[in-house]
Amino acid sequence: xxxxxxxxxxxxxxxxxxxxxxxxxxxxxxxxxxxxxxxxxxxxxxxxxxxxxxxxxxxxxxxxxxxxxxxxxxxxxxxxxxxxxxxxxxxxxxxxxxxxxxxxxxxxxxxxxxxxxxxxxxxxxxxxxxxxxxxxxxxxxxxxxxxxxxxxxxxxxxxxxxxxxxxxxxxxxxxxxxxxxxxxxxxxxxxxxxxxxxxxxxxxxxxxxxxxxxxxxxxxxxxxxxxxxxxxxxxxxxxxxxxxxxxxxxxxxxxxxxxxxxxxxxxxxxxxxxxxxxxxxxxxxxxxxxxxxxxxxxxxxxxxxxxxxxxxxxxx
Numbered sequence: 503x504x505x506x507x508x509x510x511x512x513x514x515x516x517x518x519x520x521x522x523x524x525x526x527x528x529x530x531x532x533x534x535x536x537x538x539x540x541x542x543x544x545x546x547x548x549x550x551x552x553x554x555x556x557x558x559x560x561x562x563x564x565x566x567x568x569x570x571x572x573x574x575x576x577x578x579x580x581x582x583x584x585x586x587x588x589x590x591x592x593x594x595x596x597x598x599x600x601x602x603x604x605x606x607x608x609x610x611x612x613x614x615x616x617x618x619x620x621x622x623x624x625x626x627x628x629x630x631x632x633x634x635x636x637x638x639x640x641x642x643x644x645x646x647x648x649x650x651x652x653x654x655x656x657x658x659x660x661x662x663x664x665x666x667x668x669x670x671x672x673x674x675x676x677x678x679x680x681x682x683x684x685x686x687x688x689x690x691x692x693x694x695x696x697x698x699x700x701x702x703x704x705x706x707x708x709x710x711x712x713x714x715x716x717x718x719x720x721x722x723x724x725x726x727x728x729x730x731x732x733x734x735x736x737x738x739x740x741x742x743x744x745x746x747x748x749x750x751x752x753x754x755x756x757x758x759x760x761x762x763x764x765x766x767x768x769x770x771x772x773x774x775x776x777x778x779x780x781x782x783x784x785x786x787x788x789x790x791x792x793x794x795x796x797x798x799x800x801x802x803x804x805x806x807x808x809x810x811x812x813x814x815x816x817x818x
Contacts (some may be wrong), residue, residue: 504548504634505676506545506547506675506682507544507545507546507547507741508543508544508545508668508672508675509542509543509544509545509677510542510543510544510668510669510672512539512540512541513538513540513542514530514538514809515538515808515809516538516541516559516771517771517775517807517814518712519542519557526565526568527566528564528565528605529563529564529565530561530563530564531561531762531764531765531768532559532560532768532806532807533558533559533561533562533608533754533760533761534559534560534756534762534764534806535805536558536805537558537559537808538559538807538808539558540555540557540558541554541555541605541728542555543555543665543668543669545664545665545668545685547675547682547685547686548682548686549617549620549621549624549625550619550686550689551568551571551602551618551619551620552616552617552618552619552661552664552683552685552689553616553619553778554615554616554665555612555614555615555697556580556613556615557609557611557612557613557667558611558737559611560608560609560610560613560755561608561613561810562608562754563603563606563609563765564605564606565604565605565609566601566603566605567599567605567763568599569623571601571620571621572600572601572620572621572625572637572691573596573599573617573618574596574598574599574617574618574624574697575597575599576596576616576617576618576654576658576693577591577592577593577594577615577618577658578615578661579593580612580613580614580656580661581613581614582608583592584608584610584613585608585753585754586604586607586645586646587604587605587606587607587646587669588604588713588716588753589645589646589647591646592648593654593658594646594648594649594650594651594702595646595647595649596626596646596654596696596697597645598641598646598647599617600645600647603645603737608753609809610634610755612722616658616661616662618689618690618693618732619689622637622680622785625690627635628687628690628694629690629694633705634698640689640697641697641700644700647696647697648698648700648759649696649697649699649700650696650699650700653692653696654696656692656695657689657692657693657695657696660684660689660692661686664685664689667681674752680720681765687699688693693782705789711745711748712745712752713749714741714744714755715741715745715750716750716753717743719739719746719750719758722739723735723737723762723765727790728739729791730762730790731759731762732759732762734757735758735762737802746758759809763802767802767803767806767807769791770787770788770791770793770803770811771803771814773787773791774811774814775814777805777815779816782811782813784796784815786816788811788812
């Protein structure tokens with residue numbers, strides 16, 4: 503059997519964090535302003551992968567889950583509330599990442615997440631050894647399961663214990679067979695127990711009208727190359743501005759105007775990172791995205807990314 507693998511990294515800026523995730527099929531945006539730091543921890547023991555990350559700022563994550571694995575998000579004490587595919591999570595929910603599931607998560611600042619990943623074949627083999635049904639018989643078509651609070655507490659405590667021990671002593675997983683057995687066997691069993699307890703209705707969804715408005719607005723933003731304002735967005739999509747305001751406040755905790763600014767600033771950040779410093783005009787990049795007042799653009803940019811546009815450009 504292969505030895506356990508531990509990887510741990512601290513990141514002091516948004517760029518370093520996104521660079522570390524460059525090999526994954528995800529798109530991450532920083533939604534609010536302020537200093538950004540993150541800690542990422544990856545643990546593999548046998549067939550079980552545990553991934554933990556913390557971020558100090560509000561982020562939006564879109565993309566696809568790790569291929570070839572079934573992944574489950576287990577909320578921690580620093581994880582609530584957050585939005586998973588339009589649904590409000592709480593301490594007793596498990597987020598279910600299926601192979602066809604598109605990641606769509608919105609966090610609050612000071613966020614911590616722990617995911618458990620395992621191949622479906624290995625997971626069903628472990629479930630069978632413990633007398634549980636196959637995974638699909640347990641979860642059905644659900645994307646989020648509301649589970650028994652006591653079982654969720656046990657699962658969460660076990661995962662946090664593993665992560666904290668490994669964070670302080672990375673070699674502990676190689677040396678401690680009890681800790682290895684906790685990862686390989688007890689975590690899948692606790693996960694199965696929690697999922698089996700989920701026969702209650704899913705957590706309350708935001709009103710259907712707001713969910714539709716939010717989805718339509720964001721899809722339009724991603725698809726258009728035009729300079730866009732809240733009024734123009736409402737006119738082009740046919741969404742009532744009051745409905746749009748409420749939808750963004752429910753999902754992101756910010757107004758549509760603030761979200762659009764964050765969206766465009768993130769686009770400016772990515773454009774400058776990819777540009778040639780010798781031939782790129784920061785003014786042109788900003789103007790193309792609708793930023794006409796350069797001093798205000800620089801101030802907003804620095805407040806969000808803790809550096810000036812020129813500093814980002816010089817990194818190339």
